Amino acid sequence: MEDGRELAVSLRGVTKGFGEGSARNLVLRGVDLDVYYGELLLLVGPSGSGKTTLMTILGGMLDADEGQLAIFGSPIERMKEWQKTEFRRNNLGFVFQQFNLIPTLSVVENAAVPLLIKGERRKKALGQASELLDTIGLGKQLTMHPTRLSGGQQQRVAIARALLADPKLLICDEPTASLDGETGKQIMELLRSRAMSRERCVIVVTHDNRIFSYGDRIARILDGRIAGIEEKKPERASATPDKQSGDGGSSPPVHKE
Numbered sequence: 001m002e003d004g005r006e007l008a009v010s011l012r013g014v015t016k017g018f019g020e021g022s023a024r025n026l027v028l029r030g031v032d033l034d035v036y037y038g039e040l041l042l043l044v045g046p047s048g049s050g051k052t053t054l055m056t057i058l059g060g061m062l063d064a065d066e067g068q069l070a071i072f073g074s075p076i077e078r079m080k081e082w083q084k085t086e087f088r089r090n091n092l093g094f095v096f097q098q099f100n101l102i103p104t105l106s107v108v109e110n111a112a113v114p115l116l117i118k119g120e121r122r123k124k125a126l127g128q129a130s131e132l133l134d135t136i137g138l139g140k141q142l143t144m145h146p147t148r149l150s151g152g153q154q155q156r157v158a159i160a161r162a163l164l165a166d167p168k169l170l171i172c173d174e175p176t177a178s179l180d181g182e183t184g185k186q187i188m189e190l191l192r193s194r195a196m197s198r199e200r201c202v203i204v205v206t207h208d209n210r211i212f213s214y215g216d217r218i219a220r221i222l223d224g225r226i227a228g229i230e231e232k233k234p235e236r237a238s239a240t241p242d243k244q245s246g247d248g249g250s251s252p253p254v255h256k257e
C-alpha cells in the first residue's frame, strides 16, 4: 500500500534482448514499473521502444532475461508454463496490436468467446455480446465475419471481447490506432470505467495523444527504461463508474477542495 493505493503489478529490473553476440538488441534495460488497482495507466514511447515486448512479458507470453514481475502478488517469472497459462486465463486480458479475431466465427460469436469458454449459456453469452457491440456502433455487423470489417471495426470487436472476459488486468496495445477520434474516445470511456474498480486495472499502450487525458498516470518508456511517470490530477475520484460518454474526458476536471 502506498498513498492509499494498492499495488496490483510490480516490475523490477526487467531486461530483455533479442539476437546473439554483436547483433544483440537490448530492448528493455531495467524496467521498473508499478501499476495500482483502480487505475488506467498509459504506456507511451517511440515506435520500437519495447512497449509490446514489455506487455508480452507482463502477460507471461515471453520470458524476461532478468528481473522480477509480480502480478497480484504472484511472481510470474517463477511460474511453470502451465501455471502461467492458468494464471493468464484467470486474471489477464489482452487487446493485441493485431486483433487476433477468429475468421470462421461471426462478430458476435468472436466477442462472446470468453463467456462461452467460461461456460455461459450460448443465448445469454450472445445476448450480452450483442448489447456491448451495439453500444460501440457494431449493432449492424453482429452476424458478419471479421474479414468483412474495416480495421477500426475489427479493433472494436477485439475490445468488446476483452471487456466481456472481465479480467483483473486488461492490457491493450494501441486500442485506438485504427479508430476515428469520436470512437476512440468512446472506447477509452469504456476502458476507463472498467479500470475504476478496486479489483481491476488497465494498461493502455499508445502513441495516440488524443487519448492522453484518459490516463491516471502516463509512463514514458525511452531507451529501454521508464524515463518518467506523469501523474494526472485525481479528476476521476469523484466521477461515477456509470458516467455516460460525452465530453470524452477532454473537458477540464472539476476539483472539490
Ligand SMILES: Nc1ncnc2c1ncn2[C@@H]1O[C@H](COP(=O)(O)OP(=O)(O)OP(=O)(O)O)[C@@H](O)[C@H]1O
Pocket: 018, 019, 025, 027, 045, 046, 047, 048, 049, 050, 051, 052, 053, 054, 097
Ligand atoms: N521476436 C523478436 N525478435 C527479434 N527482435 C524483436 C522481437 N520482438 C521485438 N523485437 C525488437 O524489439 C524492439 C522493440 O519492439 P516492440 O514491438 O516491443 O516495440 P514497440 O514499442 O511496441 O513499437 P511500436 O510502437 O511500433 O508497436 C524492436 O527493435 C523490435 O525489432
Ligand SMILES: [Mg+2]
Pocket: 051, 052, 053, 097, 173
Ligand atoms: Mg508495439
